[in-house]
Amino acid sequence: MNITHSPLVATNWINGKWEIGNGERSLRYNPANVNEPVGEIAFSSQKEVALAEKAAHQALPHWRKLTGNQRANYLYAMATALENNTDEIAELATREMGKPIGEMKGEVARGIQLLKYYAAEGVRADGDVIPSSANGVLQYTKRIALGVVGLITPWNFPVAIPIWKLAPALICGNTIIWKPAENGSLTAYKLCRIFEEADLPEGVINLVIGKGKEVGTYLTEEAEINGLSFTGSTYTGTRLAGVCAQRNIKYQTEMGGKNAAIVLNDADLNTAVPAIVSGTFRSAGQKCTASSRIIVEEGIYDSFIEAIKSEMEKVKLTNPLDKDAYLGPVASKEQHRKVNLYVELAKKESNIIHENKDELSEDGYYVNPLVIEGISKSHPLFQDEIFGPIAAVLKVKDYQEAIDTFNDTKYGLSGSVFTTNLAKAHQFLEDAEAGMVRVNLETAGVEYQAPFGGLKQSSSHTREQGQEALKFYSNIKTCAIKYE
Secondary structure (H helix, E strand, C coil), X not given: CCCCCCCEEECEEECCEEECCCCCEEEEEECCEEEEEEEEEECCCHHHHHHHHHHHHHHHHHHHHCCHXXXXXXXXXXXXXXXXXXXXXXXXXXXXXCCCHHHHHHHHHHHHHHHHHHHHHHHCCCCCECCCCCCCEEEEEEEEECCEEEEEECCCCCCHHHHHHHHHHHHCCCEEEEXXXXXXXXXXXXXXXXXXXXXXXXXXXXXXXXXXXXXXXXXXXXXXXXXXXXXXXXXXXXXXXHHHHHHCCEEEEECCCCEEEEECCCCCHHHHHHHHHHHHHHHHHCCCCCXXXXXXXXXXXXXXXXXXXXXHCCCCECCCCCCCCCECCCCCHHHHHHHHHHHHHXXXXXXXXXXXXXXXXXXXXXXXXXXXXXXXXXXXHHHCCCCCCEEEEEEECCHHHHHHHHHCCCEECEEEEECCCHHHHHHHHHHCCCCEEEECCCCCCCCXXXXXXXXXXXXXXXXXXXXXXXXXXXXXXXXXXXXX
């Protein structure tokens, strides 16, 4: 199926069948060229979620009784199918949400790695033998599936985030109802088309395309699910967490971030500046782990400002299908409007260190990257999650003021320090109130085999990726048998 030049219609995948939603339809346009339709989505209703719910429950007994090795073989087949379709799905995702094609291919590669990583868990030990105080008793634990899990995924990583939820859920023996973001629905549809090549049993993965107020609300408030994994805004995530807690549904929420990079006086600017620029402006700043606060000690401040001005000259804003694109447009009209409100605020209330002067197509949702200074740490530009290509630099007198400023936020997802002082590096790792902390590395780019998640209002109390994800998608059963 040629998706590159032929508009496609995204349909639901329920119980192994492709069925279009009965709700209103919406054409989706390329954010790099809003005159180019990429495809059409048909919104679903609560009826379709109920059908997916039924299918997932019907598929559950067979799927969870398969051996881990049998489930692993399906995940390996999914990885192979995705690898064979890398270029196709990467180009579709780029045309749907604007991420540069090079980054998008890297994201697909990460999805392949995740599938293989969790496939290997199918033959890994999943419990412990626990000594009994009684003679002749064998006591042990085993990991068991939650049951039917709901997944609600965002648009900014339309391949990687769904897979880092799907893969551990599947290997643990769960069946799935998946609601993607509206702006990622075409990619979600194509991803399921690819996974169909793995011959998964009917009803193991069920894709339902729809709006949050229809599909998301029913999934969380009424559907018979045993777990919910959500990635999105803090406002929505905390609301869903409250609903799940009332229903005694296990939940996992990955939410907002306002991440900071600290640059100390002894930092190597040749290391620090490229990493900070990459962590800030890749994907047009539309990463929950992106750096948007840059905290610089006064002794190195002037040198840092000159260095970041120079580095920003290398940042190319262009059509995301250009292989040399550093960043492309923001993902949607709504995102473009929101980010530009902050750009206007920055131009009124801050000093501009650098603003790209790339000639922008009026047919795309482009926002020139912006680096600013001259605001306080309480300013909205330093506190709000903008989710766009804007970074604010703040001068501080010493390490203590730097770490106090770093921690002065309701979020706590990711953070970095740049220093050549080993003691200061370790001190930062202890002091920083964030779930993921790094030294001489950008705030984005956490590896797939490592736990992903934050503190404060950035995450709930479990982690995604790595071994920690298995803990969320399973329960522990304690078993004992008397043999004498």
